[in-house]
Amino acid sequence: xxxxxxxxxxxxxxxxxxxxxxxxxxxxxxxxxxxxxxxxxxxxxxxxxxxxxxxxxxxxxxxxxxxxxxxxxxxxxxxxxxxxxxxxxxxxxxxxxxxxxxxxxxxxxxxxxxxxxxxxxxxxxxxxxxxxxxxxxxxxxxxxxxxxxxxxxxxxxxxxxxxxxxxxxxxxxxxxxxxxxxxxxxxxxxxxxxxxxxxxxxxxxxxxxxxxxx
Numbered sequence: 001x002x003x004x005x006x007x008x009x010x011x012x013x014x015x016x017x018x019x020x021x022x023x024x025x026x027x028x029x030x031x032x033x034x035x036x037x038x039x040x041x042x043x044x045x046x047x048x049x050x051x052x053x054x055x056x057x058x059x060x061x062x063x064x065x066x067x068x069x070x071x072x073x074x075x076x077x078x079x080x081x082x083x084x085x086x087x088x089x090x091x092x093x094x095x096x097x098x099x100x101x102x103x104x105x106x107x108x109x110x111x112x113x114x115x116x117x118x119x120x121x122x123x124x125x126x127x128x129x130x131x132x133x134x135x136x137x138x139x140x141x142x143x144x145x146x147x148x149x150x151x152x153x154x155x156x157x158x159x160x161x162x163x164x165x166x167x168x169x170x171x172x173x174x175x176x177x178x179x180x181x182x183x184x185x186x187x188x189x190x191x192x193x194x195x196x197x198x199x200x201x202x203x204x205x206x207x208x209x210x211x212x213x214x
Contacts (some may be wrong), residue, residue, distance in 0.1 A: 057090040059129045064211030073209040095121040117142035156182035
């Protein structure tokens with residue numbers, strides 16, 4: 001074998017010996033990074049799955065940010081309403097409701113025997129648990145049975161304090177008591193019907209609600 005061939009073989013061997021440790025280190029690092037990324041991806045997926053699947057909020061209740069609920073309410077003084085509640089944080093909620101009130105009159109030709117109410121409330125919970133105390137502030141626009149919408153509507157606002165009792169995370173009953181300030185229809189100076197002519201304060205007003213969370 002010539003001297004030139006021997007020198008070529010020696011150079012190739014030296015190159016292989018030099019590159020082998022570098023390649024081995026690169027393979028180890030790549031494998032470690034891939035394994036770490038796979039573990040992080042799995043953990044993230046598990047966390048997302050747990051979050052999306054969870055339907056229980058703080059202390060085993062249905063109250064949590066993003067939760068929604070349907071409410072069926074019986075206020076004092078008669079009537080009934082259904083409400084839809086959205087929880088924007090773990091301790092606050094926005095509620096919208098609609099109520100229908102009919103008369104027991106048997107005269108089939110009588111007009112305007114159906115009353116309707118639209119309401120909005122903001123609810124703040126003091127603490128969350130099986131028994132959850134809260135404050136509620138809201139307003140309601142209503143038309144009583146037997147009156148025209150433009151002449152007999154009532155606008156009212158109130159503040160309530162109450163307690164919500166959870167039987168299970170998706171089911172609760174709540175009761176509240178408070179005061180309501182209402183603007184009632186009346187007569188103007190000419191004796192014609194007019195909106196919001198009378199101010200009335202109801203010192204005690206109570207409500208009882210059943211709530212279903214989802």
